[in-house]
Amino acid sequence: MLIEVNMTVNGRAVSGKVEARALLVDFIRDHLRLTGTHVGCDTTQCGCCTVHVDGKAVKSCTMLAVQAKGKNVVTIEGLASADGTLHPVQEAFREHHGLQCGFCTPGMVMMGVDICRRHPNADEKTVRHELEGNICRCTGYQGIVEAIMDASAKMAGGRA
């Protein structure tokens, strides 16, 4: 039996029919063909699938698509401005070499945005702790941590 779901994804109203067991990440990747969100594990550890649901970072591999009914979902594809201007966190990842192979990157960036929102002017210790649920095998986290600290400072400055 298929269930009708409606939600907003990257500012666009979308709908589709899914099985109850379909995960949010399946809906995003297979139904909407937004393949920037990745799947890197099956135990909710790696964070490659991180998206925002109603403004909060969640692991889309551990949420059913039907649970996102009526919610506002943002994926990596929806982060930059319509004119292509990168989000400050994306820009900081580029500036600080926060990515290598790029596979964990969408999840890292989405988590990075969440961290910046919750921790203006985040220090190194905070950022490292907050990245507990996102695994990167390439960068040693150095560029990622630097990028999030930088973006957090810039975003806080922008708000002030």
Added chain:
Amino acid sequence: MENFGYHAPTKIADAAQLAEANEDAKLMAGGMTLLPTLKQRLAAPSDLIDLAGIADLRGVCRDGDEIVIGAMTTHAEVHESAVLREAIAGLASLAGQIGDPAVRHRGTIGGSIANADPAADYPAGVLGHGATIVTNKRKIAADDFFLGLFETALEPGEIITGVRFPIPVWSTYQKLRHPASGYAVVGVCIVQTKTGVRVAVTGAGPSAFRMAAMEEALTKDFSVKSIEGIAVAADDLNNDIHASAAYRAHVVSVLAKRAVASR
């Protein structure tokens, strides 16, 4: 994962009815343990009853000398609750030490204690604070709630609606994180109340337990010195590749002392 029927009741009574009508159905809170279990095909319930749509199960509020936390309140909401930080800062801190930020945005207090993972953080907090688990049928004292490995006093279909925490004089939670899972290798919750001290431990045994000897000593004299000589028996503690029983026993003692010292 096998398919299942999906239900999203908006009232506790409706959820209870669904659960009672179908013993193969599973209640789902945040799904942080349940969904990975289903994905790995380790369980295949016929139906999922998603509690997320029941507004009555959410929120943190003060009720006299107690803090009431709705069962479906997420770890992040508990951690950030101004009311809780004011009343029981140690519990707010505990919630912030669970999993990772994304997990804290979905995982709930009700789900955590109903699951009763031996390494989960909340059981130590619930037991340590002498909380009362409120279900749709009754009230259960924390001391009567955790029965063993993944085993609680809940009856099939019984739904936790909230947890009532008596506001203590002071409390803290200290944890040694598992290097891979982030669960507690050992977690120690120490709570000072007007009548005495409670010490609850998670991660070390098959389920959360209290340390009577430490409680007694700390009630008499709340100091590191008073528990220095208390040996923690390793006999019944968990022993695995990440931590031997002897190590866990030692860590219980170290974390307890650090918890006391942090007062």
Added chain:
Amino acid sequence: MGQFGIGQPVRRKEDVRLLTGKGLYTDDVHFDGQTWGVFVRSPQAHAKILSIDTSATKAAEGVVAVYLGQDLKADGVGTLITDVEFKDLSGKDMFRPKRDFLAIGRVRFVGEPVAIVIAETQAQAKAAAELVVVDYETLPAVGSTAFAASSDSPVIWEEHGSNVGIHWENRAEAEIDAHMAKAKYRASVDLVNNRVVPNPMEPRCAVAKWDADAGELTMYAPTQGGRRIQQGIAKIVLNIAADKVRILSPDVGGGFGIRGKIYPELGVVAWAARKTGRPVKWRGDRSETFVSDYHGRDQINHAELGLDENGKIVALKVWTIVNCGAYFAENGPRLPINGGGRIIPGVYDIENFYFSVRPVLSNTVPTDTYRGAGRPEANFLMERLMDAAAHATGLSRDEIRRRNVIKQEQMPYRTQMGMVIDSGDFVGNMDMAMKAADWAGFEKRRAESAKHGKLRGIGLSNFVEPSGGRPTEEMRIALTPDGKATVYAGTHSHGQGHETVWAQLLESFLGIPFEDVSLVQGDTKTAPKGSAGTFGSRSSWMGGVGLQRSAKRIVEKGTKIAANLMQTEPSAVTFDAGVFRAGTTSVTIKEVAKAAHDPKALPEGVEAGLDESYFLERDPEEFNYPNGTHVCEVEVDADLGKIEIVNYIAVDDCGFVLNPFIVHGQVYGGVAQGVGQAMTEQTVYDEDGQLVTGSFMDYGMPRAHHMAMIDALFNEVRCKTNDLGVKGAGEAGACGAPGAFVSAVCDALKEFGIRNIDMPLTPDRVWQTIQNAKAAKAA
């Protein structure tokens, strides 16, 4: 050099694509009519397969086909490759166990695939796979390295009669004993180099389709360059010409050495696509990563060092047992012998060196190349031995090293194993690293830490790691009429930033603007014929020099065209920064590119187009020698056994650095993998051969909070054996980190008399070691 030229910290071209979700990884590829394959894997470590019943599976909803090993064999599919050949001292060949793509008759490790179930959807295939009934007769299993080599161990390959594949020695032991006998001081170590699961973040995946009309296979899969996989699939699996197989790897989520292989799953998916006539996709779960991706490391070593009265090494003896798993994978015994064994003396001047290697077979996942592939093991061993030598002689850890490192004036230095280290400033590396780490001021910091109850330690590690990998590579540059350039690469970037670096090179070599250079990689159809791929820290050398020489050919041909345009002789034309000049006239490379595509503008005898390749071939025994010194400083919470890295200095000599921004990234990542091995990554098989650490819930991947900011510095000494002066960079971090980290922790714990702790240094292990040391002291 311009802003985007060689040597500049240019920001990466690939980033915007990857940061906005526009990467194309294998799982993002769908073919019309695609089916899903799911592998049935052995739950047993060692068992006879008595029967396999697939009747219920075949009847299940959506099932398209079920295949067993016999089905592939009957269709002419061969066995997997072990691409090494060793003989023992007596001349006897090594044992070569045969591995079928799907196990036939016997399974030898948990996770070994025995069947593939293909269905319309992945969910259907997973459900149907559970219905395959395999009747196993359990056999005794061998889970541990030491046990595999012991005489009490069950033998898992009866036909060989032993679990030891070969006993390899570089020379007769007695020759070295004579030198060892003269030693005034002796030092020895017994080490475990723990098995690690490489775990690139993109799980393995493959999607293949067969074009029956053309007789061609197209397969997407994450590889480190598809050429060898193309050839293997064509020859071993499909029995067709290699050019009828196309392997594509557009974006790849990390490699670390394990992606360059023909895995059984790749062969089975390719074969099944032809057999069913439908595209087949397989996407491995992370749990499959743990039980089917080749693992890394897994050695136990005993080593002895003899030193004279001045602390100068007179002899070195090493015995290694390496656990190769259930079968010898593609490189199997190469790693402990040619990969790492022969470079064990490392940066030290050691004339008398004996080493013995026993590669053993066990009921575990086969091991193969993982970041460094034998060299991190070799460097770790030597550095632990140097710390032991410091203790034995009473010299400091840096002094014992200073007395023994190969000096610059000794270079080119021919090692006892015949390797020629062309360049390197090993003393300078140490000076630079120790200065940056304020080694001299350490005791003050130790005292500070003690005040707040922490034990502080500092450690250092030297390393050198022969790089270059396979000795051939081909690169191609094609210019379009509008003067833009496309690089067709045989190398493959899966994080290394080649899109950026190759563009930097072309801006420097040809004066073509950085933004006008694009890269085509990861496609065997467009890759030059002689392409190999990216592994063994080889791309800057083999790809970079290949590009340099291709660019030279572009200039040579361009010179003829430019001469024609300028109505002069080619000999009168010079080229610099994108401009051909003859006297006072000049034409740009853009104009020449345009002319190259205009038959009217071409001189006689010159073919149209500006499109050149270069097939680079070097002496297979010639390598470059990245080297360095890493210093790690830690604080240990002895009550909990918890370690925190508080400072990390990496001094690397990667030769001439093409892009410091990117090379720093390689260092950071390598260090994290080295620290991960040393601190958190524990692969545990139980006695029955079950993998206990089979998910991210149990296997400790290094997280952000395990790491500290690394201060990466270059002590650049240009390589003398290649035109660019480059040395490898990818594997250096993993070579330097374990030794520096363990040395630091042991320094922190020296008050307990602790001289070594086996990796990984998890809190309970550190705590237990302290307890044991205390008990020993008390006794």
